[in-house]
Amino acid sequence: MPHIQQLAPHIADLIAAGEVVERPASVVKELVENAIDAGASAVVVEIQRGGMGLIRVTDNGCGIAPTELPTAFLRHATSKLRRAEDLSAIGTLGFRGEALAAISAVSRVEILTRQRGAVSGAMLRLEGGVPGTVEEAGAPEGTAISVRDLFYNTPARLKFMRKDSAETAAVAGLMQHLALSHPDISFRFLKDGADALHTPGDRKLDSAVYAALGRDFARSLVQVEGRGGDIQVHGFVTQPLMGRGSRAMQTFFVNGRFIKSQLLTAALEEGYRNQLMKGKFPGCVLFVTLPVTAVDVNVHPAKTAVKFAREREVFDAVYHTVLDGLAEKAAPARTKAVEETVNPREDFFLRMDAGTFRQQAASRPAPARPAYNTEWRVDKVEDSVKKVPYETKRSAAFGSAPASVVPKSAPVKKESSVPATPSPATPSPAAPAAVSSRQEEKRPFVPAIPQEKLELPGQETLLKREEAPWRMVGEVLRTYIICESQEGCVYLIDKHAAHERINFDRLKEGKTPPMRQTLLRPIAAELAREDSALLLENLPLLEQFGFACEDFGDNTLLVREVPADIDAEDTVSTLEEFAQNLRSGRSMEERRENLLHTMACKAAIKGGWYSDPAELSVLVEKVQKGEVRYCPHGRPVAVKLTKYELEKMFKRA
Ligand code: ADP
Ligand code: MG
Numbered sequence: 217m218p219h220i221q222q223l224a225p226h227i228a229d230l231i232a233a234g235e236v237v238e239r240p241a242s243v244v245k246e247l248v249e250n251a252i253d254a255g256a257s258a259v260v261v262e263i264q265r266g267g268m269g270l271i272r273v274t275d276n277g278c279g280i281a282p283t284e285l286p287t288a289f290l291r292h293a294t295s296k297l298r299r300a301e302d303l304s305a306i307g308t309l310g311f312r313g314e315a316l317a318a319i320s321a322v323s324r325v326e327i328l329t330r331q332r333g334a335v336s337g338a339m340l341r342l343e344g345g346v347p348g349t350v351e352e353a354g355a356p357e358g359t360a361i362s363v364r365d366l367f368y369n370t371p372a373r374l375k376f377m378r379k380d381s382a383e384t385a386a387v388a389g390l391m392q393h394l395a396l397s398h399p400d401i402s403f404r405f406l407k408d409g410a411d412a413l414h415t416p417g418d419r420k421l422d423s424a425v426y427a428a429l430g431r432d433f434a435r436s437l438v439q440v441e442g443r444g445g446d447i448q449v450h451g452f453v454t455q456p457l458m459g460r461g462s463r464a465m466q467t468f469f470v471n472g473r474f475i476k477s478q479l480l481t482a483a484l485e486e487g488y489r490n491q492l493m494k495g496k497f498p499g500c501v502l503f504v505t506l507p508v509t510a511v512d513v514n515v516h517p518a519k520t521a522v523k524f525a526r527e528r529e530v531f532d533a534v535y536h537t538v539l540d541g542l543a544e545k546a547a548p549a550r551t552k553a554v555e556e557t558v559n560p561r562e563d564f565f566l567r568m569d570a571g572t573f574r575q576q577a578a579s580r581p582a583p584a585r586p587a588y589n590t591e592w593r594v595d596k597v598e599d600s601v602k603k604v605p606y607e608t609k610r611s612a613a614f615g616s617a618p619a620s621v622v623p624k625s626a627p628v629k630k631e632s633s634v635p636a637t638p639s640p641a642t643p644s645p646a647a648p649a650a651v652s653s654r655q656e657e658k659r660p661f662v663p664a665i666p667q668e669k670l671e672l673p674g675q676e677t678l679l680k681r682e683e684a685p686w687r688m689v690g691e692v693l694r695t696y697i698i699c700e701s702q703e704g705c706v707y708l709i710d711k712h713a714a715h716e717r718i719n720f721d722r723l724k725e726g727k728t729p730p731m732r733q734t735l736l737r738p739i740a741a742e743l744a745r746e747d748s749a750l751l752l753e754n755l756p757l758l759e760q761f762g763f764a765c766e767d768f769g770d771n772t773l774l775v776r777e778v779p780a781d782i783d784a785e786d787t788v789s790t791l792e793e794f795a796q797n798l799r800s801g802r803s804m805e806e807r808r809e810n811l812l813h814t815m816a817c818k819a820a821i822k823g824g825w826y827s828d829p830a831e832l833s834v835l836v837e838k839v840q841k842g843e844v845r846y847c848p849h850g851r852p853v854a855v856k857l858t859k860y861e862l863e864k865m866f867k868r869a
């Protein structure tokens with residue numbers, strides 16, 4: 217064994233530097249936090265080549281006395297911590313007294329500073345941590361630190377640095393967090409000379425959110441505020457209908473510090489329970505403030521994790537703040553938006569078969585009404601839906617059905633089927649009555665697919681019942697298709713799952729490249745920084761899936777073409793899910809599969825939406841042929857009930 221020796225100071229410094237200075241973003245973080253601790257009201261951050269060329273942070277804070285300049289660069293030199301007890305009550309951002317020492321150990325540093333009110337300033341240069349002499353220098357009040365040639369003396373680390381673009385994105389993300397957590401400070405961020413972020417520092421959180429996260433996101437937010445005991449929560453959360461495709465737009469601060477926390481994410485999302493579409497995540501900028509002794513910030517070297525002393529209380533405070541905030545402020549907006557999305561089917565149908573759609577639209581009095589023998593019942597449902605709030609729509613629709621099925625209630629029906637608030641597209645009050653009486657006499661015998669449908673051009677092949685070994689009875693809950701097969705089985709088919717599976721198989725087969733639609737007006741998809749960076753690295757892959765995108769700066773992708781079978785409106789959410797897919801897969805193969813799932817799902821008809829019987833019969837045919845068994849997520853597409861099983865249920869067998 218060689219002798220044990222104490223490490224030479226500069227080697228110890230290099231090792232310590234590795235812990236603090238991981239990448240350019242960590243340098244920026246430390247320097248800006250120092251500026252904030254110094255009481256600055258304006259901070260300018262400039263980087264070149266992702267920070268590998270230059271990082272300069274300029275502040276108008278308190279400055280450093282010339283005599284203390286060399287000390288500031290010594291390890292464990294800090295003006296912020298005096299006693300061990302202070303450790304449990306850390307109020308300032310920096311406290312280890314390590315940053316300047318660590319940064320200067322692995323770069324070339326120049327610091328120019330002047331204390332407030334001092335006549336002159338001072339300048340010091342360090343190379344690899346070795347200081348030159350302090351020189352008197354003219355300088356504005358505050359401090360400017362330039363860090364050049366990061367890791368120039370640690371080649372091993374230099375080799376592991378990612379592309380400049382990735383480092384730039386990391387610094388940009390950090391700047392967003394810093395700007396959001398300090399609305400009272402004006403932040404300016406320049407990358408390679410170009411302005412990338414500039415906040416006013418007017419103390420208003422919404423100004424900072426607008427400047428840092430963009431207009432579209434800012435507009436999707438509701439303000440929330442609440443407290444539970446000594447735990448305060450405030451900030452902004454997205455309206456339920458403005459859910460995002462990933463969690464990238466969730467930003468949490470605890471006592472002003474940006475952190476990642478599963479506890480806070482869970483509390484936030486619990487507040488949206490049953491209000492968000494599946495696969496959607498809320499976005500937020502939320503601040504949790506609690507006594508410094510109730511949270512341990514010292515658990516993670518990069519300080520992005522915290523440990524709460526009273527987790528349950530923190531969870532409850534966030535959960536209730538979100539829940540109450542949404543109930544209070546988002547309700548009117550939500551109802552309005554729901555109305556907009558409830559009937560997007562006409563669009564879809566238009567794309568499916570324009571000619572058919574036009575003919576049907578002309579021959580149909582009410583907007584998009586299914587042509588089953590249960591027509592009158594749909595009127596009834598629409599009628600009751602209008603009167604109940606969104607949350608109870610499903611149960612109301614379901615609940616109203618049994619009453620109206622009772623044949624004797626015909627006179628009552630006549631009255632109640634007059635819509636309470638007639639819409640322009642609703643037929644005259646006499647029409648529903650006529651419909652119900654027609655239905656009344658036909659009900660037991662009416663074929664599943666009405667005769668007139670057979671005459672539609674291009675539909676015959678699908679709808680000739682004589683040839684089909686099955687009969688589509690109808691659709692229930694706007695989700696499940698009911699069919700009867702010739703050999704006496706009843707099938708319930710989940711229309712979304714079936715369509716998703718068909719799409720998935722077609723995409724996976726990949727025989728034909730995806731059809732694309734060129735957008736009349738390109739969509740500027742404003743995304744979370746991590747999402748946009750990841751997608752930009754994968755533009756050729758997006759291309760394969762039918763998206764033509766280009767970098768539009770500021771975390772925005774300009775989308776010129778989208779796959780023909782997704783709604784242009786779904787572009788942003790699809791891209792967000794793509795980013796999520798790209799992050800989550802372990803292998804390229806798995807990532808591809810995930811992307812296919814997303815595409816298949818986005819292109820599929822949705823449960824709860826109106827579907828035309830013609831669309832549904834295509835699905836039924838495929839299921840009957842056995843082409844489709846399970847949806848890509850492994851859920852069954854169809855459930856089969858044999859005659860025998862039914863007879864057993866009714867104690868006939
Ligand atoms: P820490 O921030 O943990 O105290 P640092 O190494 O980051 O340790 O900084 C050492 C000291 O240098 C700080 O405690 C502070 O007194 C001083 N200092 C660093 N940056 C600035 C700045 N921008 N303005 C004023 N003082 C600064
Ligand atoms: Mg510091």
